[in-house]
Amino acid sequence: xxxxxxxxxxxxxxxxxxxxxxxxxxxxxxxxxxxxxxxxxxxxxxxxxxxxxxxxxxxxxxxxxxxxxxxxxxxxxxxxxxxxxxxxxxxxxxxxxxxxxxxxxxxxxxxxxxxxxxxxxxxxxxxxxxxxxxxxxxxxxxxxxxxxxxxxxxxxxxxxxxxxxxxxxxxxxxxxxxxxxxxxxxxxxxxxxxxxxxxxxxxxxxxxxxxxxxxxxxxxxxxxxxxxxxxxxxxxxxxxxxxxxxxxxxxxxx
Ligand SMILES: C[S@@+](CC[C@H](N)C(=O)[O-])C[C@H]1O[C@@H](n2cnc3c(N)ncnc32)[C@H](O)[C@@H]1O
Numbered sequence: 261x262x263x264x265x266x267x268x269x270x271x272x273x274x275x276x277x278x279x280x281x282x283x284x285x286x287x288x289x290x291x292x293x294x295x296x297x298x299x300x301x302x303x304x305x306x307x308x309x310x311x312x313x314x315x316x317x318x319x320x321x322x323x324x325x326x327x328x329x330x331x332x333x334x335x336x337x338x339x340x341x342x343x344x345x346x347x348x349x350x351x352x353x354x355x356x357x358x359x360x361x362x363x364x365x366x367x368x369x370x371x372x373x374x375x376x377x378x379x380x381x382x383x384x385x386x387x388x389x390x391x392x393x394x395x396x397x398x399x400x401x402x403x404x405x406x407x408x409x410x411x412x413x414x415x416x417x418x419x420x421x422x423x424x425x426x427x428x429x430x431x432x433x434x435x436x437x438x439x440x441x442x443x444x445x446x447x448x449x450x451x452x453x454x455x456x457x458x459x460x461x462x463x464x465x466x467x468x469x470x471x472x473x474x475x476x477x478x479x480x481x482x483x484x485x486x487x488x489x490x491x492x493x494x495x496x497x498x499x500x501x502x503x504x505x506x507x508x509x510x511x512x513x514x
Contacts, residue, residue: 269304269311274336275357277311287314287325289356293384298352312356316478319350320413320440323478328514331471331486332409332436337361339407341430343394343422344368344414347376348387354411355387362386365404369393394422397429406432413440417447420462424493427466431489437467439485440475452481459485466493472513 269277275290288304288311296303302313314322324331334340334357345351345366355364366381367390368374377389392400394414410431412423423439431437443455460469467487475482 269306274333275359276333277306285326285328287316287322288312289314289353290359292356292359292386293352293380295383298380299347299349312353314353319353320475320479320482320484321350321411321438322353323475323482324473324484326478327473327475329471329473329484329486331473331484332438332488334358334362334409334411338409339363339405340365340409340411341404341407341426342366343410343412343426345377345389346370346373348380348384348389350411350413351377351387352380352384355384358386360386363388365390365400365407367392367394367400394426397426401429404430406430407435408432409436409438411438411440413442415440415442415445417445419445420459423463424466427489427493431493433489433491433494435489437463437485437487437489439463441483441485442479443481443483452483456483456485459483463487466490469512474514 267279269279269288272278277288279286291310291312296310296312301315304311316323316326334354336359338358340354342351342364345368351364351366364387366377366387368377374391381387381389390400390403407430410427427437441459443452446455463469468490469487471486473484
């Protein structure tokens with residue numbers, strides 16, 4: 261079998277790069293941190309710019325991109341609140357995407373991963389580690405400003421509640437939500453698609469869901485949901501009547 265020669269990564273927009281390898285899309289981010297490798301990922305240079313390969317098996321947002329994600333993404337200059345940062349694998353790519361002028365407020369509650377996140381913050385000037393519990397957002401109100409994006413990957417049964425509570429406090433009206441939904445944390449007795457439907461039902465209203473994507477084969481029983489806040493989020497309202505939904509769900513799902 262002949263292997264197609266890999267192209268060099270080319271810019272997609274902002275600090276995101278893409279390349280085709282054997283007809284599969286690979287994504288890379290322009291490294292802001294120094295030195296560039298954070299979790300053993302490959303490094304390539306475009307001119308004198310170091311790029312870091314985004315491993316879809318290690319990152320849900322990386323997996324969503326590899327699956328063809330067209331929903332919201334962090335952009336240069338934006339501020340993102342990242343809940344469940346662990347050791348910073350995905351948070352480092354988000355920090356690359358928002359660039360030097362942007363900020364990532366990376367919340368993690370467990371001490372062990374937080375120690376590595378703290379070390380990463382030393383190398384990434386725009387990544388600010390916060391040791392806190394996302395269930396108590398008032399505890400970091402003094403350290404986190406209004407943000408342009410909220411990324412949540414806590415793998416907990418109440419992940420949708422945490423997204424809503426933090427969005428109400430921190431997310432701008434013009435912002436974006438990215439929620440990595442781990443359905444096995446919500447109970448294995450239901451089909452993952454039922455959990456996805458229920459999560460969408462809870463989010464629709466406070467948010468307009470732009471895209472939902474299954475993360476198989478990279479992350480089993482996971483989805484990424486992306487959306488924008490509506491006025492109902494600010495007002496603290498819960499789900500609206502079905503007629504207010506943006507459109508047929510099937511068109512927004514892959
Ligand atoms: C699936 S891992 C996150 C992986 C990470 N987002 C990445 O892609 O590199 C989930 C993380 O969420 C953290 N976590 C769980 N519940 C949390 C909470 N209530 N507040 C803050 N962090 C939490 C866990 O300690 C764990 O490190």
